[in-house]
Amino acid sequence: MTDQKYDFDLFVIGAGSGGVRSGRMAAQLGKRVGVAEESLPGGTCVVRGCVPKKFLVYGADYGASLEEAKGYGWSFGETSFDWPTLRDAIQKEVSRLSGIYSTILEKNGATVFRERAEFVDNHTVRLTKSGKLITAETILIAVGGRPWAPEIKGIEHAIVSDDSFTLDKLPERVLIIGGGYIACEFAGIYAGLGVKTVQAYRGGRLLNGFDAEVRDKVALVQENNGIDLKFNISPTEIKETQGGYIVTFDDGSKIGTDLVFMATGRKPHTSGLGLENAGVEVEDGGAVKVDKFSKTTADNIYAVGDVTNRMNLTPVAIREGMAFIETRYKDNPTAYDHEQIASAVFTRPPVGTVGLTEAQARKKHGDAVTVYSTKFRPMKNILSGDPQGVFMKLITKGDEETVIGVHLVGDHSGELIQILGICVKAGLTKADFDATCAVHPTISEEIVTLKPREINKTTVVS
Template sequence: MSDYDFDLFVIGAGSGGVRAGRLAAQLGKKVGVAEESLPGGTCVVRGCVPKKYLVYGADFGGAIKDAQKFGWNLKDVNFDWPTLRDSVQTEVSRLSGIYSTLLEKNGAKVFRERAEFVDAHTLKLCDSGKTVTAEKILIATGGRPWVPEITGIEHAIVSDDAFTLDELPERVVIIGGGYIACEFAGIYAGLGCKTTQVYRGGRLLRGFDPEIRDEVGAAQEHNGITTKFNASPTAIKKTGGGYIVSFDDGSKIGTDLVFMATGRKPNTNGLGLDNAGVKIAENGAVKVDKYSKTSQSNIYAVGDVTDRVNLTPVAIREGVAFIDTVYNGKKTAYDHTNVASAVFTRPPIGVVGMTEPEAREKHGDDVTIYSTHFRTMKNVLADKPQKVFMKLITTGKKETVIGIHILGDDSPEIIQALGICVKAGLSKEEFDLTCAVHPTTAEEIVTLKPREPNKTTVVT
């Protein structure tokens, strides 16, 4: 008999924690899971899943307008925010229930309350006041929104709040230039809000390929979003008709809603990690080795709380690797290189592998760029200016494909398959030998020509 209440206790029932907890329970381990919010974590409850539903909702507005060029005569079309909001929340509740059921059906005990460390093997359940002990503990608490400390910040919302607004505002100011800011700017503009996006830098989507950054900036403008660069908010003042946001360049913007999308931080505040001897980085991330083990030998951490690659599927893979390492006798370190990802701007982005600056830094002049820029058939008939952008980066004599960057409809679906190609180390020749599927957008990836000579991108 174990001296502990549980063989494994998981703090956080997001994607990584649920996967690890379920697999451990299936192996016959006694598993406990604590979740202070709804099971499912950020992705399911207040992140990528409900966000993508809102993107779908925004896209329908444009699709209805485009449909007229395809022969559809539409009258008396209007949008009702409560219908979309409530439909999305109903689906979120259903999915959250599935996550909880997955754990319980496999024998894990779910505690709907916050857990904090007392010591390396003991946790306090904050609502009930009970303490539980566990041989192994897995931290899977994810991330949380971060906002700057400025006057009137209490008047702003963050992404957690965006899904359940009582009503849709006429005017929105979104502060930030990352993927969350860009996605929600596209959502609000698509739902009919007058949307302004303000970013402290000179280009949106820092860290992405420079040409993708330029393309998404143009796409925001096409969507009717006003973008303002090189400005940071200094104060938010409530007025009779909404809010006034002041910026460090002396400008002011009136709005009905201020949305802070200024970044996320690992969710470790108040967990009592010091009590357990778990070391953290300056930004609060739990420090782990390649096997997700912390500075305390019986405590592990996966997902966004470790600030490695902050994506839901990565958290799941890390959770599986943890189970293999700790319970299946197979030490497994998840490979974080060449992970494909998507940004659900309108149109969306799909990327995998290196950006051009990263490729040139590593391989110097031994880099070849292939790209194309074109309107899809659908946009031609709809008389829309928005173009698809594709970029493929190769290196070496064999021209191994080390990066692919796409902005355009269906790019997230396309990049999933292309991620396999980059992970497998395929060459440009192997792409070229693959027959195109016509007529599709994706076929262009196997017919790409070298970029114009002497054309380079500027990094800012």
């Protein structure tokens, strides 16, 4: 498949998780690989997403643990939190990880260009800093997504998630606008670091698209963390004042704050990429159109990861990249299965979910659905005085009660859902769960002792 008339066999635009995996694997196959990255190698996850955010969650959890330890007999002198210490330690680790991503590519023989690449035609890109033209037989788009914020008056005064990791100082008050996973996670982080936190959302329930009961439990989680929730309001103006900012909402209400954090969504980073020059079509919202093999509307151009807006998760981008390599370079057409993928939301405590929500299950399977659920206060929280509880929900279908959905809210849910995802993917039944002996005393033992919900035939609207 190698064609020497091109500079590279494969040129990857974007050195995030999907792009790096694809580039490395292609180089290991002996392909001539070039990779362009306009920011730091590692992409959203490593540089401005999953990794630094999880460190912030840990930081917030440590603060809560100090208070909870008192119930177990521990006492402390005066304690304090230093934001620059945590911020700088996280950025040091981000730089280390980014360097590893770059090294992985280069050690495998790929050429890394530290600048933005834009399409000239379907085989040619221009590096915007140097102006250099590069040709490639195959091009992979892996530029990911970027935060999106509404164009309201004064929006220049707000920050987005990319900005939150390098703040000069923590504010005393923060207003987080949004109800998705990014908004919920950062609200929990700020509140845990001692910031007076308000979370405002245009809808009536947090985490749109999640199971309805999970959404309700997360609202309780946020309130237990001291977050002031405001529903059914949208911002119309941000005004700078001597003491901070005043945000006006469409119901006429106003909220004063020291920091406005827009967590109103993300969009594929395709603007200005020159896709029209290469015959690559996009959907409304900018997502690159691809088939099940990640091929775009141009035969030699593929796309993986968040830029396709299929399922915006780092491990999914990696799997899509691996499937691309199988398809393009191993004569093994491979379409990655996007069904039954487990995921977590790192609220405090976190959410874990895999499979169908109850509403989706009832729409698809009707009265063949049975729901098992429980809620309880975990043992650890009894002595500590922590009000947070645990919620578990298992959804089955048919007479065999095949498990088609699991939803958790509580300590360690992000860890538990990985194992439970295997069970759902394998098509295990409720009987398989019941036949598994519990590990006592643990939170996880409850998942193999669940009883049917008292009323399980009522449609739950997500």
